[in-house]
Amino acid sequence: MIGHSPTGTTRGARGHAARIPGGKTTVPELPAEFVPRPALRDRLDAAGAAQLVVVSAPAGYGKTLLLADWVRSRALPDTAWVSVDADDDDPGRLWPAVLTALAALPSVPADSAVRHAVQGSGPGHEIPDGDVLDWLGDALDGVDPPVRLVLDDLQELTAPRQLRELGRLVARRPAGLRLVLSSRVDPPLALPRLRREGRLHEIRAEQLRFDVPDTVTLLQSAGLDLDPVEVALLHARTDGWVAALRLAALALRRSEDPAAFLLQFSGDERSIADYLTGEILSGLADDAQDFLRAVSVCSVLPTALAVALSDRPDAGRLLDEMGRETALVERAGPGEHRIHALLRSYLRASLHRHRPGLHQRLQTVAAWWWAERGEHVHALRHAERAGDEKQLAQLLRSAVPLLASADLTPLRRALTAVGPTARAADPWLALVSAIAHLEERAFAAAAVDLQHARLTWPATADRELEVLRSTAELLAPGIPTHDVAAPPVPGDGSPDVRPELTALLHLSRAAAELSPDGHGDLDVAVAELAECTILATTHDLGRVEVQSSTLAAAVAALRRDHRGMVAAAGRAAAAALRHNLHPSRWSACATGMLAYADLLEGDAAGARARAETALAASDPITPEAAYALRTVHGAALADEGERDRGAAEMRAARRELGGAPAPRVLRAALGVIEHRTALLQGNTPVAAEIQHWLESRIGPTGEVLLLHAWTEMITGRYEIARATVDPVRAGAVPVLLAHTLLEIHLLDVESALESGDDAEARGALDAALAAAGTIGVVRPFALAGPRTRQLLADRGRPTGSPELEARLATLMVCAEPAAVLSERELVVLALLPSLRGAGEIASELTVSVNTVKSHIRSIYAKLGVSTRREAVQRASERGLLP
Template identity: 30%
Template structure:
């Protein structure tokens, strides 16, 4: 048998997202529908019984009733591959997408997101789905057919999450052969559970008569119907077998007399009374096609070696041979589970030599139609792991370059343990996938196998060069640069000979090294050189990283317009190519948030940083994590959300320790020390400063930056202890080092800190000179927050500088303060320090939902409690809070409540 030629338009493979279309040989279960209607608004409906009891049929009939009443229905027919949480979430999103087409863009973004392998993706994805469903104006029914195939704990937790946080308009419907691991007792006590079991599903005498006589047209007396009903115990599958047998029986009365479902196994009965009575060509077709879970005409024809597959499928349906259409167009079909199981056992018994060939044929067909998971599954079922490995290998790098790393690793995980060890191309893709998902151990393991599989020699130079680039990528994710430039040199010098992807990533790695060696101009030039390679890569990953690194270099030099251009471009590229919630978009968004923070645009900075870390900030190089943890924690603390800030710092510390990222730990501890000093907890701040890590053991500029962070924090503690002279000496040495290395942005921040120390020491003239020098660099660049966040000391010094400007007594230019700054610019900056905000009148209008959130703030409710009350996600609550703060001119919860009460918005 050979696979069919690929058609111009492959058949739609979406049958698992559509409720089966049953139109023949089915009676309406009015008795059970009445039960379901009586409890129609309960949260969970569970239809549980062994195979052959009509679970799916009842579910379909009930969904038709609900759809007629205006409900939106999402259907997911579960397969074994849904035991992987990634596949389950992906399929769930597609099911909801088909029920809510107006939300397709958001759901597509979520599907891209789960490919990034972020630890908290499942929770976020489910919460976002529930929020979409909660916003739907009508009832929404989410159906899972064949839940018994699920035994993965994470997938079970996902269903529990859906139940725990379901909005009022959401109901769930499950069919299962076994009792699911769900909090059924709790739901039952709350009267949120409807159960239909095997006893309820059995046909009663009236239903058996309707099925056998009215629907199947059998001429049976009342006592004969009763005998058959009793003999089958109302089992629907057995009654259907009886009806098939009676149609062609030479002695119906004898068959009825002898029949008893208790004394005949289903397999024996099938063999004796149904299959053996079929024409040989039909039996051959059934056996050949039984290897597949679903069938279309072309696939069935390929398996059976005939050109009329669709016609035969329709004939089987007409004969009621346990074949069910899966869509209204009658493109896809499946056999009843009982029937399929028996056919497969009979195929194994009678024609075992055909089984591998049939699976190979199915694998070829699914592969030709780009249905890779099924193609791999059938290749493995054929006992051909080499074929399965070929399939995964051929799709591996395209999946990586499209940021579908989790899909690749899921497919590779189905292969035998050693199947990949002699496959260099597949090992390379697995190494890339694990590296980009920041799984360094697994990435290194794949690289080690790769080096063993590929001999050293000029004919393998490109592969070894690419392996070196992967190794360098692993290193920079670990914040190490000691050997990285050497690893990527060959890929950069031979750029014309290598794939654009390799060159683009190598250029990004070299740019990272340039940034952390303080070669900012070289970093920006490198990215300008690399742009053509970025443009020729598949997928956005390399291009987004390149723009981000160029933005970091520009920001370090206080070229904020260039930084904004690069970071905005990175965000746009990521969102357009990978989705708004993609890994790439989150990384770029974090750095763009940092830029807004430096400009003093705190609302926008907080929004972007919160979006970035909402799915977990443990991704990318350390620069991204510093923004997502330390900087967001600072914003939270400054706005009065101390508990949330503490949680961010604790989470960041755990990540830094687990991944061995000393620079991240130093940045987080520095922010913790800043907050302790602001709260007057000097003893704790001193201990934290003593425990700060040093840069010893970290090569190049990364070790230097760690030491610079330590110096700034120790200076802050000394100043708080009254040792202003010691703090000044540390800061002056730090500023000289920063200026010598060209770290302009960091030098401005350190100079503002020096001004604060000098003001505390009553060295007013020195404080003015220092702040004026910082302003000379900061204001032309639009860098405002080092001044705005400097506290009352900076505000006092700024006030005196304003007086000097107005009196035309600006400091001597020889001091380094630069040319005089216009008094209007200084006055505007002083006004932004926050003076007088609490005295402003509260003449604003809030929406109804904002007022509801405000009232819950007044009651002391947490974000999580507010989210549950309003049936929204925590992220949505934070959006409402941002709007409230903006309208009221508040910076935290307490201030918002106070201003609202003063303005009459609260009693």
């Protein structure tokens, strides 16, 4: 669709809506003095169907106008336009705008999933769980003829997550999409590779530079008639830089001596900005200059805000006139303008330098204007520039709902600007600061904030302040402070409490019930999370929705409800995708749970891929999330055949966790996985290390006894192994994991087969299969003993669960345990890296040379090597040597 595109919303699953300004998806209008570039239009037309079009050049080379002219002159109804700005770094902005622009194209079928996602109705309107870019690619594959998507000003996009997603869209190459990128710098994509493969179509500064005939045309369109020598001089000084030529044309129109102007004119970009902006302003009437200075404080300039800043009811008309007369004011969309960045920065700096009082007043006006419209990020930014701590403090109170957003950067920046004295004296600010610090786990700073809030607590606090304090207190139960009583936790929200605060209160109540000591009430947590989720989905609180579902998954895990954990974690991941919060620290925990579930369900490749995506997030993730993701990733590598590499990654992840807090159930789940891999390697020392580590942190549980039993079984002591887990069968010790009893059944199978009791073995196998069908876990069967796996293959009757049968049939993991080295062999192995011969080793160990040689031969056989060097290398890979 060419030209105007109305403001709209994009809807994903659960009705999530993102407001898209009309100007963002509108093809820009061409100025009166625009110089057509037919050769460049033809060059754009020549791009191949499978090529990425990149228009890359510094500011002022006419990239936007070239593309706008191309779309308009060709009357291309199949081209969508999105103007990228800095706000697109915030989650939930860029891709909804892309969907809105694409859905407006007449060539996109009425039944397309893209249209339904924007309209929020019709079959398939919800963006499915999974990757939104894969979904978009699938939706566009069926569009014929293909559509074009122009992403203009791409240099404004700097968030690593957004750039990675764009790179994945380029790599995905949907059949129905032709992508055109315009940027001041090369986008961080694999351009060299695309160039080598012939998949890149480029237009760069050397093509965009005006030649002399283009310069003549531009000057003539501005009403200037210079002689050839003057034109050549101007072209040489500017090197064909379009912005400089346009600025020069504006100044020349007001110059009484063009020749003198050209002699003083410099092609240096900074001098162009300084000199020409001064010349342009000096040629304007005083009231026009004052008007431009007033409105220059805003990069985003709605007409109503321009009126408020300038006290000119005709501000919109003035901006339109300036846009028609010059290239320095652009219509960004209906009721919205944008001043050329060079001019705006010059005007704003000049205003701040020469009239600081007016600059502060205008920034204050802009701050209140945005605050009244609920645009808290813009409001705080202008209040910071105004430097008015009192106003900033007031706006921070009204911006408390930002605590429920994904990005707390605007709040943190404003809290820094308001200063420590103001934060310490105002309980509102202290509590907002405390919650922001708790989010980033800056506990010492949060403790100071909480203490300030307690010491400055008013005799009569309003309802919202009470809710805010209770939220902070519940999130920080272990933070030490002076003996100042905390208020009672308030009841449910009321109409005078903003929904964002009520949702945060429910979330903090639920989190408090999941305390590390395990004494919380899980039923209360479930009820609180249900209320939180309703508020989050109703009021579009993306981060809160993700966190609420993630906590629900944690509750299910504590209840040993594996399927419930997977379902809740899946809801969290889907919410993260809808709100553009994946991969990020907000989705890392839920992704870790899903990767763990993939692993237990026999999908090692899926587990590895999930973990890699989450670990690649630009946001720093919590230590426990990193531990979970890296352990699952290592286990997946081990299941795929890279056992030594996987074991090394798991070991490193556990050691890097160090003393960081982590839930008992998480430690149990990951400790069991790592211990089993160590035993399969034949690495009993590391297995013993893991066993001691886990027992010291979670106490006597069924999982710790299971580790002891596995160690006994791998050395052939089957009866001792069975006896070790008798307290678990009797219910005498707590069990943390859903599949621990399944593992015990499989241990019983192997032990019974070893003793020749086939009937008992089949009964234990039936019990294991029944447990697997209930919880949906199959990996333990792949890691069971060889006799158990053979019995499983030979069984003649199905389980009765098609799902379980399918998973067992496709489980390709073969996990034969490595031979275990004896204690004496491990001692000899430790001496092999030295240069000592067999005789010297025998002398040190006070044994015969033949005994040492016998140990070395056994070590070689168990490690599957034939030389001393190979033995040292293999042992190092398995972690048997430091």
